[in-house]
Amino acid sequence: MFRAWRAPPLAWAGARARVGLRARPGAAWGWARPVASEAESRQPLEENRQDSRYRDTVLLPHSRFPAQLPGRLQPEAELETQQKCGFSELYSWQRQRKTKQEFCLHDGPPYANGDPHVGHALNKILKDITNRFYMMRGYKVHYMPGWDCHGLPIELKALSEVKGAENLSPMEIRRKAREFAERAIEKQKSAFIRWGVMADWANCYRTFDPKYEANQLRVFYKMYDKGFIYQDYKPVFWSPSAKTALAEAELEYNEQHVSRSVYMKFPLLKSPPKLIISIFVTIVSNCTSLDHATLDCASQSSSLYSIVKCTTTGEHFILAADRVESTAAILDMQFEVMSTCKGADLVDGSCAHPTIPGRVSPLLPANHVTMAKGTGLVHTAPAHGMEDYSVASHHQLPTDCLVDEGGFFTEAAGPELQNKNVLEEGNEAVIQMLQAAGSLLKEEKYVHSYPYDWRTKKPMIIRASKQWFVNTASVKATAQEVLKKVKVIPTSAVNRMLEMLDRRTFWCISRQRCWGVPIPVFYQKNTGECLINSDTITDVIKIVEQQGTDAWWTLPIEQLLSKEAVAKAGGHDVLDYVKGQDVLDIWFDSGTSWAHVLEGAEQRADTYLEGKDQLGGWFQSSLLTSVAARKKAPYKTLVVHGFTLGEKGEKMSKSIGNVVDPDVVINGGEDHTKDPPYGADVLRWWVAESNVFTEVLIGPVVLNAARDDINKLRNTLRFMLGNMAGFNPETDSIPASEMYIVDQYMLHLLQDYGSKVTEAYKEYDYSKVVRLLQAFCSRNLSNFYFTTVKDRLYCEEEKDPKRRSCQTVLAEALDVVVRSFAPILPHLAEEVFQHLPYKKEGVFRTGWINASSTWKKPGIEEAIEGACAMRDSFLGSISGKNALEYEVVIVIEPGLLFELMEALQAEETSSVSQLNEIMMASQTTLLSELPKETPADANITKGTFLINLEGGDIREESSYKVIALPIAKAKCPRCRRYTSDSSSTPCPRCLKVIAGKGST
Structure with a gap:
C-alpha cells in the first residue's frame, strides 16, 4: 500500500552525503542484475504469459516513436522535422523576444x-550547438553567417574556367x-542549412558587399591616420606564380625543397686596415642574384676568422676559424692556417665582384651571420633578403631590384641574365658565369x-x-596585453x-591583383607621391557604399x-593623379569584419570560434585591426x-580515398551498402x-559508432515515451514530497545532471556533455531506474499514485x-517532442x-545507495539465478542505516515495499538481528x-x-x-488491480 515517504529521525539537511568507498549508483561497475533467466527478470511481461486472461490488464509501454529509423528514411525524417518545427524561422523568432540578455x-x-x-561541418556545427544552447537559456543570439569572397584563390579558379583569361580586363576578371x-x-549555404x-x-554578410567594403575602408583610414599603415620600399615575400606580394601567414613550407648552393671566391681589392694581405674571401651562397653584392661577416666580438693557405694552389682565403676544417672537407682541399683575426678586423675591406x-x-x-654552417662569410643581395636589406640600408648601399614580378631577371641585370627565371635557368646562368670567371669553388x-x-x-x-x-611592431605590445x-x-x-x-x-x-578592395590612394604621375586624406577617403567611401568597389575601376578619376x-x-589638377592599382590583403578584408557585423557601441563579440590555423590568421588580423583602430x-x-x-589520423586525400563528404554522410553515396545515409544528427x-x-x-568506423x-x-527515450501513455504532467503529476524515495532520488540525480551539463556547455566542452548524457541514460536510467520500477509501471493500476509517482x-x-x-541533436529532440x-x-x-x-536533497543518496549496496550483495550471492525466485532477509544492527532502510520498508516483511522494489526480490524482510530459525546452510553475505x-x-x-532464501x-x-498462493491465481496486489481496487 502506498504511503508518503517519511524522513528518518535524523535531519538530512546540509552537505551532500558521500558513500565511504562505495561507488554511487551509476558508477563504472554498473548495477548488478541476475544473469540466468535474464529475459524473464528484465521483461517479465513482454513475453508469453501462463494465463492470457491477464495480458490486457498489464500496462505495457506504447509509443509510435521508432527505436531506430532505417538509414534511407533518416534524411527524409529530418527534412520533415525541419519543416514541421520551423527550423528556418527559429532564428528570427528568438531575435524578436523581449530580453536584455544578448549572446553574440x-x-x-x-x-x-x-x-x-x-x-x-566541424566548425559550423560547433557554432550552432553554442548558439542553440544560449538561445534555450533565454539569450537573444546574434549570429550573422558570412563569407570571405575576395582574393587570389577565387580569382585563379574563376579564370581557370575561361579561355584567354590573360587578355581579360580588370572588370571582366572581377565579374568572373x-x-x-x-x-x-x-x-555552402545549402549545406549549412x-x-x-x-x-x-x-x-x-559577404566581403564584397558595398557596405562591408565601405566599413573596411573606414578602418583602413583610421589606422593610416594613426600612423599604423605606411608605404615603403623593402623586401617582401613575393609569389612569382601569382605575381603578388604575400604576408607570412600566406606561406607554407616545403621541407624537401632543393636549392643550388655555391661556394665562390671574391678577390680582395682593398685589405682591411688591420690586415695588409692579398687574398680571396670565400663564401657560401644559395642566392644567385649577384647584383649589388656585398659580403657580410659576423659582427660579434667573439667571432674569429682565419687566413688560410691552400697547400695545392697556394691561394690564400679568409674563413671563419670554426669552419676551416669543414670547408676544407667540402671543397676537397687542404688548408694551412697562417694567422687568426677578429671579425671586426675585416671591416672596411672590399672585394672585386666575381662576375661584373x-x-x-x-x-x-x-x-645575422652565424658560425653554424658555411664559411662564416655570406653573400648579401640587398633587394632579396630581409637581413640583407637591413644591412644595406644601414650602410646606405643601393637596394635596386633586378627581378621582375614574374621572377625573371630584368634588363638591368645584363644581357646574359635578362628574361631568365631566377629559380630555374637564371640559377644555371649565374653558376656558368661564376665558373667562366674562375670564381666557382663548388656547386x-x-x-x-x-x-x-x-x-x-x-x-x-x-x-x-x-x-x-x-606596422605591427607598434601595435603588438598593446595587442598582447589585450589578448x-x-x-x-x-x-x-x-x-x-x-x-x-x-x-x-x-x-x-x-596585393598586386584586381579582385579585392582597392587601397584608396591616388599617386602623383610625375613624383609618385601618394595622396590620401580625410577628404579623399570620405569621397571614395561614399561612392563605394553606393556602388561597391567596382567603381574604382569603372569611374574616371574625376x-x-x-x-x-x-x-x-x-595639388593643381585632378588629372595629374592616377588611381592606385593595389588591393588589400584578404586577411585585412576579413580582419575588419567586426566593424561591419558586430552591433552596438562596443562592437565586441562574446565568442569567436574557429580552427587553430586562425591563431595566425583571422583571430590575429581581427585583433590587430581592432587594437590599432x-x-x-x-x-x-x-x-x-x-x-x-x-580515422587513422592521416590527412584526407582523394588519392588515399579517405575524403569524407558531408553530403554523402547525410544522404548516402551511390552504393548504400558502402556509404549508407546517416542523416545530419x-x-x-x-x-x-x-x-x-x-x-x-x-571515417566509416567513427560514423557507425555515432549512429x-x-x-x-x-x-532510452522510447522506454520513457512508452510508459507515459495516458499521463498528463499538468494534471497527473505527484508532488516530490509524496513520491517514493527512489523517485525522489532520481529527481536528485536529475538536478545534479542538469547542473553538470549546463556547466559543460558553458565551457564549450561538448564531448563532456555527451559523456554525461551517455552515463546518465545508461547507468542511472536504463540500468538502475528502469530495471527497478518496471513492475510498478506495468502492474500497478493505471492511476495509482505509486505509478503516477x-x-x-x-x-x-x-x-x-x-x-x-x-x-547537439535538434532533429531528434524535436522528433521526441512530437511523440509526447x-x-x-x-x-x-x-x-x-x-x-x-x-x-x-542532501542525504537521500544514503537511503538508496545503502539499499543498492545490499541489493548488490544479494544478487551477487545468487549469481546466475532469477532474483524473483528468492526472498531476501536483511539484517542491520540498530543505528542510522537501519533507520534509513526502515524509511523504505516500515513493516518487517513486504512484497510491495520500496525496499523490496529496489532489491528486485519477490519479498524482503528487514530485521535488526539474525533470526534464530535461520537454516544452517543459508547463504549469508x-x-x-x-x-x-x-x-x-x-x-x-x-x-x-543479507540472506537469500x-x-x-x-x-x-x-x-x-512469486507472491501468489497458487500459480493459477494472481497475487493479492494483482487481484486488487484487476478488481479496480488498487490504491488511489
Whole structure:
C-alpha cells in the first residue's frame, strides 16, 4: 500500500552525503542484475504469459516513436522535422523576444572557393550547438553567417574556367570572380542549412558587399591616420606564380625543397686596415642574384676568422676559424692556417665582384651571420633578403631590384641574365658565369625548408618592391596585453598566439591583383607621391557604399577625386593623379569584419570560434585591426578547434580515398551498402563527442559508432515515451514530497545532471556533455531506474499514485534529457517532442533545462545507495539465478542505516515495499538481528556501509547481513513474481488491480 515517504529521525539537511568507498549508483561497475533467466527478470511481461486472461490488464509501454529509423528514411525524417518545427524561422523568432540578455557569436567567414567539406561541418556545427544552447537559456543570439569572397584563390579558379583569361580586363576578371564566389556561397549555404545550423540565411554578410567594403575602408583610414599603415620600399615575400606580394601567414613550407648552393671566391681589392694581405674571401651562397653584392661577416666580438693557405694552389682565403676544417672537407682541399683575426678586423675591406668587372663588394659586419654552417662569410643581395636589406640600408648601399614580378631577371641585370627565371635557368646562368670567371669553388644541391605560395603551391622569392604595410611592431605590445584578458579555450592556444604576435614586425597588406578592395590612394604621375586624406577617403567611401568597389575601376578619376581634395593637398589638377592599382590583403578584408557585423557601441563579440590555423590568421588580423583602430579586442572569448583527419589520423586525400563528404554522410553515396545515409544528427553527434581541441578523426568506423550511440539513446527515450501513455504532467503529476524515495532520488540525480551539463556547455566542452548524457541514460536510467520500477509501471493500476509517482519522474527525466542534448541533436529532440502523449510546444521555443532546486536533497543518496549496496550483495550471492525466485532477509544492527532502510520498508516483511522494489526480490524482510530459525546452510553475505552526512559531522559505518532464501510461494500468472498462493491465481496486489481496487 502506498504511503508518503517519511524522513528518518535524523535531519538530512546540509552537505551532500558521500558513500565511504562505495561507488554511487551509476558508477563504472554498473548495477548488478541476475544473469540466468535474464529475459524473464528484465521483461517479465513482454513475453508469453501462463494465463492470457491477464495480458490486457498489464500496462505495457506504447509509443509510435521508432527505436531506430532505417538509414534511407533518416534524411527524409529530418527534412520533415525541419519543416514541421520551423527550423528556418527559429532564428528570427528568438531575435524578436523581449530580453536584455544578448549572446553574440561572430562567424568567421569561410572562403567562398569550393564545395562544403567536413572542416566546414566541424566548425559550423560547433557554432550552432553554442548558439542553440544560449538561445534555450533565454539569450537573444546574434549570429550573422558570412563569407570571405575576395582574393587570389577565387580569382585563379574563376579564370581557370575561361579561355584567354590573360587578355581579360580588370572588370571582366572581377565579374568572373564574383560569379564564381556567388556559386560557391550558395552551395555552402545549402549545406549549412541542411546540417540544421540556425541563422537568418537571407541576411548574411559577404566581403564584397558595398557596405562591408565601405566599413573596411573606414578602418583602413583610421589606422593610416594613426600612423599604423605606411608605404615603403623593402623586401617582401613575393609569389612569382601569382605575381603578388604575400604576408607570412600566406606561406607554407616545403621541407624537401632543393636549392643550388655555391661556394665562390671574391678577390680582395682593398685589405682591411688591420690586415695588409692579398687574398680571396670565400663564401657560401644559395642566392644567385649577384647584383649589388656585398659580403657580410659576423659582427660579434667573439667571432674569429682565419687566413688560410691552400697547400695545392697556394691561394690564400679568409674563413671563419670554426669552419676551416669543414670547408676544407667540402671543397676537397687542404688548408694551412697562417694567422687568426677578429671579425671586426675585416671591416672596411672590399672585394672585386666575381662576375661584373669594376663592381666593388664591400666587407660589412652583420648580426645575422652565424658560425653554424658555411664559411662564416655570406653573400648579401640587398633587394632579396630581409637581413640583407637591413644591412644595406644601414650602410646606405643601393637596394635596386633586378627581378621582375614574374621572377625573371630584368634588363638591368645584363644581357646574359635578362628574361631568365631566377629559380630555374637564371640559377644555371649565374653558376656558368661564376665558373667562366674562375670564381666557382663548388656547386651542390641543398635540401631545406623553403617558403611556398599556399595557394599556387609554387616557390616564393624575396623581392624588394613598394608595398603598403601595417606596422605591427607598434601595435603588438598593446595587442598582447589585450589578448591576455581574453578567455581562450583551450588555454594552451593563447601562448601560441602571443608567440606569433611577438615574431611579427610588419604585415604587408597590399596585393598586386584586381579582385579585392582597392587601397584608396591616388599617386602623383610625375613624383609618385601618394595622396590620401580625410577628404579623399570620405569621397571614395561614399561612392563605394553606393556602388561597391567596382567603381574604382569603372569611374574616371574625376568622379573619385575632387578638385577640392587635390587643392587642399597642394595639388593643381585632378588629372595629374592616377588611381592606385593595389588591393588589400584578404586577411585585412576579413580582419575588419567586426566593424561591419558586430552591433552596438562596443562592437565586441562574446565568442569567436574557429580552427587553430586562425591563431595566425583571422583571430590575429581581427585583433590587430581592432587594437590599432580602437585599442580593444573584438572578442571576449576565443574557442580554438583542431583539424579533421581520417580515422587513422592521416590527412584526407582523394588519392588515399579517405575524403569524407558531408553530403554523402547525410544522404548516402551511390552504393548504400558502402556509404549508407546517416542523416545530419549523426554528423552533429560526431562533432559533439569528439575532443575538438585536438585533431578530429572521421571515417566509416567513427560514423557507425555515432549512429549506434544515437540508437541506444533512442531506446532510452522510447522506454520513457512508452510508459507515459495516458499521463498528463499538468494534471497527473505527484508532488516530490509524496513520491517514493527512489523517485525522489532520481529527481536528485536529475538536478545534479542538469547542473553538470549546463556547466559543460558553458565551457564549450561538448564531448563532456555527451559523456554525461551517455552515463546518465545508461547507468542511472536504463540500468538502475528502469530495471527497478518496471513492475510498478506495468502492474500497478493505471492511476495509482505509486505509478503516477514514477511517471512524474519519467516525464521530468525525458524533459531534462531531451533539452540537454537538443543543441547537439535538434532533429531528434524535436522528433521526441512530437511523440509526447501530451501537448507541448517545441523544444527550442520552451527554454533550457528546468530542474528544480528543491529536487536536490542532501542525504537521500544514503537511503538508496545503502539499499543498492545490499541489493548488490544479494544478487551477487545468487549469481546466475532469477532474483524473483528468492526472498531476501536483511539484517542491520540498530543505528542510522537501519533507520534509513526502515524509511523504505516500515513493516518487517513486504512484497510491495520500496525496499523490496529496489532489491528486485519477490519479498524482503528487514530485521535488526539474525533470526534464530535461520537454516544452517543459508547463504549469508556480510558487508558494511559508511554513512557520511553534514559534511562529515555525522559519520557512521554499519554492518549488515543479507540472506537469500528460496521463496515458498507460487508465481503470479499476472506479474510473474512469486507472491501468489497458487500459480493459477494472481497475487493479492494483482487481484486488487484487476478488481479496480488498487490504491488511489
